Amino acid sequence: MEILVCAKRVPDTSENEIQLDARGNDIERDDLVYSINEPDNYAVEEALQIVAKVGGSVTVVTVGGEDDEEILRREMAMGAKHGVLIADEAFSGSDGKGIATILKAYIQKNHFDLILTGVQAEDGAAQVGGMVAALLAYPFASLVNSIEVLDGRKLKISREIAGGNREMNEIDLPCVLSIQTGINEPRYVGMRGIRQVQSVEIPTFGASELGLGPGTVGEAAAKVKRVNYFVPAAGKGAEILKGSREANIDKLVELLKAKGGLQ
Amino acid sequence: MPRIFAYVEHQGGVPDECAVELAAAGKKIDPAALPTAVVTGWGRDLDAVCQTLRAFYTEVWKIANEALAYPNAELVRKALVDALPPYSIVLIPHAHFGTDLGPGLSIKLNSTFVPDVVAIEGIEGPYLRVVRQEFGGQLSAHFRCDIFSGAVINIRPGAFKPGDSAPLDGTIIDKSAEVGVLAAGRRYLDTIAAESGDVDIKKYPVLVSVGRGIQEKDNVAIAEELAEAMGAAVSCSRPVVDAKWLPKSRQVGSSGQTVKPKVYMACGISGSFQHLAGLKGSPFIVAINKNPKAPIFQVADVGIVDDILEFLPELTEKVKA
Numbered sequence: 001m002e003i004l005v006c007a008k009r010v011p012d013t014s015e016n017e018i019q020l021d022a023r024g025n026d027i028e029r030d031d032l033v034y035s036i037n038e039p040d041n042y043a044v045e046e047a048l049q050i051v052a053k054v055g056g057s058v059t060v061v062t063v064g065g066e067d068d069e070e071i072l073r074r075e076m077a078m079g080a081k082h083g084v085l086i087a088d089e090a091f092s093g094s095d096g097k098g099i100a101t102i103l104k105a106y107i108q109k110n111h112f113d114l115i116l117t118g119v120q121a122e123d124g125a126a127q128v129g130g131m132v133a134a135l136l137a138y139p140f141a142s143l144v145n146s147i148e149v150l151d152g153r154k155l156k157i158s159r160e161i162a163g164g165n166r167e168m169n170e171i172d173l174p175c176v177l178s179i180q181t182g183i184n185e186p187r188y189v190g191m192r193g194i195r196q197v198q199s200v201e202i203p204t205f206g207a208s209e210l211g212l213g214p215g216t217v218g219e220a221a222a223k224v225k226r227v228n229y230f231v232p233a234a235g236k237g238a239e240i241l242k243g244s245r246e247a248n249i250d251k252l253v254e255l256l257k258a259k260g261g262l263q
Numbered sequence: 264m265p266r267i268f269a270y271v272e273h274q275g276g277v278p279d280e281c282a283v284e285l286a287a288a289g290k291k292i293d294p295a296a297l298p299t300a301v302v303t304g305w306g307r308d309l310d311a312v313c314q315t316l317r318a319f320y321t322e323v324w325k326i327a328n329e330a331l332a333y334p335n336a337e338l339v340r341k342a343l344v345d346a347l348p349p350y351s352i353v354l355i356p357h358a359h360f361g362t363d364l365g366p367g368l369s370i371k372l373n374s375t376f377v378p379d380v381v382a383i384e385g386i387e388g389p390y391l392r393v394v395r396q397e398f399g400g401q402l403s404a405h406f407r408c409d410i411f412s413g414a415v416i417n418i419r420p421g422a423f424k425p426g427d428s429a430p431l432d433g434t435i436i437d438k439s440a441e442v443g444v445l446a447a448g449r450r451y452l453d454t455i456a457a458e459s460g461d462v463d464i465k466k467y468p469v470l471v472s473v474g475r476g477i478q479e480k481d482n483v484a485i486a487e488e489l490a491e492a493m494g495a496a497v498s499c500s501r502p503v504v505d506a507k508w509l510p511k512s513r514q515v516g517s518s519g520q521t522v523k524p525k526v527y528m529a530c531g532i533s534g535s536f537q538h539l540a541g542l543k544g545s546p547f548i549v550a551i552n553k554n555p556k557a558p559i560f561q562v563a564d565v566g567i568v569d570d571i572l573e574f575l576p577e578l579t580e581k582v583k584a
Binding site for chain 2: 011013014017018019020027096097100119120122123124125126127128129130131133134135138139140141142143156158159160161162163164165167168169170171174175179181182185219223224225226227228229230231232233238239240241245246248249250251252255256259260261262263
């Protein structure tokens with residue numbers, strides 16, 4: 001099975017405090033730690049496990065710039081056979097539909113049986129996978145937390161739904177699935193593995209190779225535009241204890257007793 | 264102004280509680296609008312839902328089709344594309360079903376998709392101005408959206424409070440005949456219920472809940488010691504289950520358990536909206552997190568900026584003393 005995983009390099013929110021920059025319309029990016037979007041890493045692991053069972057190969061693609069090659073190499077060190085970078089000045093300012101349109105153009109120039117994305121990225125939009133599927137007229141399922149390959153070009157999948165229940169579906173290939181975290185345990189990647197793929201050439205495609213004319217993607221085509229970032233207001237009742245650790249513990253124990261948390 | 268529709272989910276003949284929130288969100292887009300509810304399904308359950316919705320919507324569009332007895336988003340999408348007029352604005356809750364339906368629906372309607380909206384500031388020239396959250400809720404952002412040739416807008420559950428208004432006496436309009444044959448490359452099989460675990464966290468009035476900040480499996484014992492001293496149970500957020508440090512039955516959130524404790528100790532939990540959706544009944548929330556920007560501090564009653572791996576053992580000693 002030929003599997004494509006669409007991945008994105010994002011600021012790692014577990015490693016960073018995200019701060020506004022001085023002008024307030026972007027985040028302070030200078031000292032950020034970036035990594036692969038966590039759900040995308042689960043998607044790559046799932047693709048590798050499927051290929052280990054039924055054969056085929058895994059390609060990881062990202063839409064971005066030169067800096068994004070690092071996540072492609074990381075996923076190649078995990079076992080992905082190919083990394084592909086899609087980069088062009090004309091792509092900057094794309095909204096979700098723009099990114100989906102770019103990925104659709106790449107997918108149509110190749111042959112993939114299965115396309116995976118992570119369930120969402122740092123913007124929490126959860127939109128590109130469903131859009132790519134609709135643009136290609138492929139079936140789609142979101143929040144997928146198990147995949148079993150059946151005979152006859154079909155998969156049996158489960159979707160995570162409310163309350164931890166699982167919705168079982170059968171889905172025809174080719175299809176697009178968005179992968180939920182926790183579906184597997186992604187393998188560890190060491191520095192050595194990354195060094196081994198350091199010199200592998202990563203093919204790069206731009207607007208002309210993909211046949212994307214001006215105005216179809218990028219800022220000109222974007223219908224959804226971010227104006228600025230701002231810090232959300234703190235809740236009304238939030239009281240931050242600012243004493244020493246010992247004083248905070250004393251105060252907390254007092255509060256817990258008053259609120260029924262301690263006898 | 265394009266016509267505004269609210270897609271209402273339902274189960275067992277009862278509309279989802281977001282039904283009134285979508286009506287409130289529609290009013291934020293256009294105070295003069297009378298949003299229309301759209302409901303898909305089959306049989307008596309569908310009829311019961313439509314009847315209930317008459318109190319909240321002046322028009323309720325009913326789409327009855329045996330293929331829609333279970334809400335398979337791929338089939339619902341086809342039904343909506345057949346039934347909705349051009350340039351519609353469609354509001355959908357941003358949850359398990361909405362992320363399945365919304366993005367693809369926007370493509371098929373050739374309209375704009377606006378995901379996970381937490382506030383609507385209104386029309387500004389030719390645009391709708393909305394607020395979204397990014398970076399797990401650490402920052403908010405204003406967006407300008409071109410919705411005048413139609414849009415699918417996914418609305419964050421719980422973000423829009425319905426106003427006090429007298430019950431309406433809406434009309435049910437049957438649109439079933441406008442929907443063609445429904446078939447899709449994805450077929451619903453069945454639903455597997457979540458496994459019950461060793462400890463029922465719903466039964467405890469006090470929960471010591473751990474998140475990514477617990478850092479490794481062996482550290483869960485630190486929370487267990489505090490919970491034991493407090494007569495509480497240990498619950499957790501999603502990353503702890505993903506890492507297999509605690510079983511799924513301990514997870515609080517929209518994809519886990521819904522709990523109603525008196526006191527909730529959020530330890531090293533960032534506070535995503537999916538996590539907070541599992542917390543009902545206005546508990547007293549204590550947040551302990553070393554990141555002062557963690558969104559959990561926006562909803563907590565008391566916050567402490569500290570490392571839980573050092574703070575919790577000292578708290579346990581104090582509680583035991």
